[in-house]
Amino acid sequence: xxSIGATAVLDRQGLEALVAAxxxxxxxxxxxxxxxxxxxxxxxxxxxxxxYGWGVELEAGRYRxxxxxxxxxxxxxxxxxxxxxxxxxxxxxxxSADRSAEGEVTVRAERPLPPSYAFLGVRPCDLRAIAIxxxxxxxxxxxxxxxAERRRGAFLIAVECTEPGATCFCVxxxxxxxxxxxxxxxxxxVVDDTGHRFLVRVGSEEGATLxxxxxxxxxxxxTTGAARExxxxxxxxxxxxxxxxxxxxxxxxxxxxxxxxxxxxxxxxCGNCTMVCPTCFCTTTEEVTxxxxxxxxxxxxxxxxxDLDFSHLHGGPVRASSRSRYRQWxxxxxxxxxxxxxxxxxxxxGRCIVWCPVGIDITEEVTALxxxxxx
Numbered sequence: 001x002x003s004i005g006a007t008a009v010l011d012r013q014g015l016e017a018l019v020a021a022x023x024x025x026x027x028x029x030x031x032x033x034x035x036x037x038x039x040x041x042x043x044x045x046x047x048x049x050x051x052y053g054w055g056v057e058l059e060a061g062r063y064r065x066x067x068x069x070x071x072x073x074x075x076x077x078x079x080x081x082x083x084x085x086x087x088x089x090x091x092x093x094x095x096s097a098d099r100s101a102e103g104e105v106t107v108r109a110e111r112p113l114p115p116s117y118a119f120l121g122v123r124p125c126d127l128r129a130i131a132i133x134x135x136x137x138x139x140x141x142x143x144x145x146x147x148a149e150r151r152r153g154a155f156l157i158a159v160e161c162t163e164p165g166a167t168c169f170c171v172x173x174x175x176x177x178x179x180x181x182x183x184x185x186x187x188x189x190v191v192d193d194t195g196h197r198f199l200v201r202v203g204s205e206e207g208a209t210l211x212x213x214x215x216x217x218x219x220x221x222x223t224t225g226a227a228r229e230x231x232x233x234x235x236x237x238x239x240x241x242x243x244x245x246x247x248x249x250x251x252x253x254x255x256x257x258x259x260x261x262x263x264x265x266x267x268x269x270c271g272n273c274t275m276v277c278p279t280c281f282c283t284t285t286e287e288v289t290x291x292x293x294x295x296x297x298x299x300x301x302x303x304x305x306x307d308l309d310f311s312h313l314h315g316g317p318v319r320a321s322s323r324s325r326y327r328q329w330x331x332x333x334x335x336x337x338x339x340x341x342x343x344x345x346x347x348x349x350g351r352c353i354v355w356c357p358v359g360i361d362i363t364e365e366v367t368a369l370x371x372x373x374x375x
Contacts, residue, residue: 002208007219008098010187010198015073016047017214018157021117027155028084031120037065039079041086044120051115053075053370058165058350061359070191074121075211077093077165078349083119083126087150088133091301094285099294103108109148110297118155122183124176125168125347127158129278132184135341137280151343163229166239167350169363173242175236175347185211188227199227200261238361240350244371247344251335254369255327263365264323271304273360274329279345282310330365 002008006296010018029044034051035095044050050073057064058077067073093110101107101356134151137144161170161177170176179186184207188199199219274280284303287295303310306325311318319325337345346362353361 002202002212004204004208006202006211007224007302008200008211008216009219009223009243010214011046012196012198013051013278014215015198018158019044019120021210022120022155026116027118028115029118030083032074032076034065035332038063039065039076039162040084041079048074049123050074055163056165058167058354059359060167060353060361061310061356063354072163072189072191072194074093074187074189075163075191075192077161077168078123078126078351080276080351080355082120082276082335082349082351083130084133084278084280086117086119087130087135088144088147088281091299092146092248094298094300096295096297099274111149112152112158112222114150115147116121116153116155117150118157120157120159122156122158123161123180123349124158125161125170125349126278127179127182128175128183128347129349130156130345131271132341132343132345133281135140136279155210156183156185156316158186158203160186160227160231161189161234164234164237164239164353165269165350167353168238168348169240169242169350170236171241171346172244172363173240173344173346173348178231181205188231189231190223190226193221194226197223197301199223216227240353242346242363243367247334247366248338250366250370250373251331252321253373255331257369257372259304259365259368259372260323262368263326264321266360267322267326268307268358269308269322269325271306272355272357272361274306275302276351276355277333278347278349278351279333280304284310304330331363334366355373 019029030041031044032039032051033042033049034054039051053068053071055066055068056076058067095109095117097105097107138148158179160179183203186201189198193357282303283300285298287298305328308317319328334347
């Protein structure tokens with residue numbers, strides 16, 4: 001019997017067997033695949049749907065697919081989605097109500113049985129993001145029961161990062177490129193003259209049980225060494241980094257910085273950064289009704305602190321300027337998040353940089369704040 005911490009090696013056929021076993025076990029397998037000019041997260045029926053031979057080119061405000069020669073499946077950086085899209089969906093019905101002809105109102109809670117998810121290809125930065133959302137949405141007194149139900153049954157297969165993108169900065173946030181905990185199985189992809197294979201590490205008893213059912217071979221020294229070297233090499237390939245300062249303290253000392261005016265002159269307050277961020281969690285509720293007025297529904301949907309109405313009170317919004325809204329987002333993410341949840345809200349995935357339509361770079365803004373504060 002395989003134990004927690006054990007290692008093995010899977011080839012491409014073994015990876016196919018892994019997905020097949022999860023599907024046969026009733027799991028909804030979600031992983032990366034190529035669609036609409038991007039590597040997106042979608043339901044997979046087979047490992048053959050993985051983006052073999054595809055990589056990405058990233059820069060601030062820019063994302064492009066590119067062909068690879070080595071046929072790697074996971075040699076790409078974070079795409080426009082995160083696992084938040086499945087665990088904390090963009091829109092969720094909470095309840096519905098109907099009024100009968102006699103005027104009696106019936107209210108029904110809308111809590112369908114969640115899918116039994118298996119997430120394939122979770123990056124270490126996203127593993128940390130899931131752990132942060134666990135703490136935010138199910139670790140406090142007011143639990144998001146829908147999130148808790150979806151998260152409780154999720155099976156996580158991490159893939160360690162061996163080729164970070166130009167906008168990645170997980171090393172400076174302490175969230176990668178290696179996976180240390182929070183997974184059921186962890187894969188490290190190796191492609192060299194010996195072949196295409198995956199070093200597997202077991203992180204849970206359920207992961208051990210699954211691995212026992214797969215065609216595999218013992219982990220050899222060459223594969224183990226190549227996997228370790230690839231992850232270690234990724235540290236030096238990071239395209240960005242946060243300045244090595246106490247970000248919590250820096251945010252508190254920068255509230256009146258002139259840099260906020262500079263970034264506000266560029267920011268569109270579109271909210272893209274909050275939508276793609278794997279840890280942003282804010283929601284609002286809305287009620288809708290049909291034309292008769294006899295049927296009503298309440299929906300929960302994502303909201304953003306960049307929305308003018310997000311801070312609306314009687315008389316108008318508390319944060320009416322783009323300066324105040326960008327400052328709220330960044331100081332919360334890197335500063336007051338520590339006060340609320342005992343951690344940073346940033347995992348260094350770089351999505352907010354890539355998917356900002358004007359290319360605002362969070363690491364550049366923090367560096368500018370640091371320099372201004374020191375002056």
